[in-house]
Amino acid sequence: MVERRTMLKGVKGKLALAVIIALVGAAALSIAAVTAGQFLVKMRVDVPRAELSPDTIEIPLDIDKPEGREVLAEVAVLRVYGEGVAVAFKTLEPDVQGSVSLIAGATITLEGDEGSTVIHMPCILDINVGCIRPLAIIPGYDAPLPLNPGEYKVSIEIAWSSASGKGEVNLPITIEYIVEERQP
Structure with a gap:
């Protein structure tokens, strides 16, 4: 037990x-x-605040006289989403082939619901010729241009002078989107 x-x-x-x-x-x-x-x-986040459609626009110009201009109406649409977006059009380094002399300027028109905005871009190109431009800061070219949300039809006018020689010039024009965050 x-x-x-x-x-x-x-x-x-x-x-x-x-x-x-x-x-x-x-x-x-x-x-x-x-x-x-x-x-x-x-998460991969890619929320555009603004976009250009189409994102690449080729503008072929056949220059056969010393002075002239070409107007291309409604070549693109710029869409701005949300507040605090500004844009600036910039020229990049041109690709020049041949023996060419040329001065060129551009005017970009943004047509929206609230009216039109014109961006003057003097002296976007000066090859072998001097170009005199105003010393003022131009919104949309030298400085960001604030835009309200909406859709803008983009037209461009290219004007040239003092053209001579023979060759080909490719001038890229880009658009920068600047987003300014507003503090609460």
Whole structure:
């Protein structure tokens, strides 16, 4: 009988130990489940505040006289989404092939619901000839031009003078979008 009590005490002790191990193990598993759970959200955000459509416009000009101009009406649409957007048209380095002399300027007209905005771009190109331009800062050319949200039809006029020689000139004109965040 004593032997049986000792055996029961040993079984009870082992059972108690097994219950304690099971409870500690369950607690450890629940802690592991809490610390191991996570969400990994990968977001690539590309929300345009403004866009030009089409984004590339080729304007072929056949210059066969010293002076002239070409008007291209509604060659693109500029869409402005949200407040605080300004635009600036910029000329990049021209690619000149041949022996050419030329002065060129441009006028860009943005026609929207609230009327039209004209951006004068004097002296966008001067090859082998000097060009004199006003020393004023021109919004949309030298500085950003704020625009209200909406859709604008884009027209461009290219005027040239002092053209001579023979060759080809490629002049890229880009548009920069400047987003000014407003503080609350």
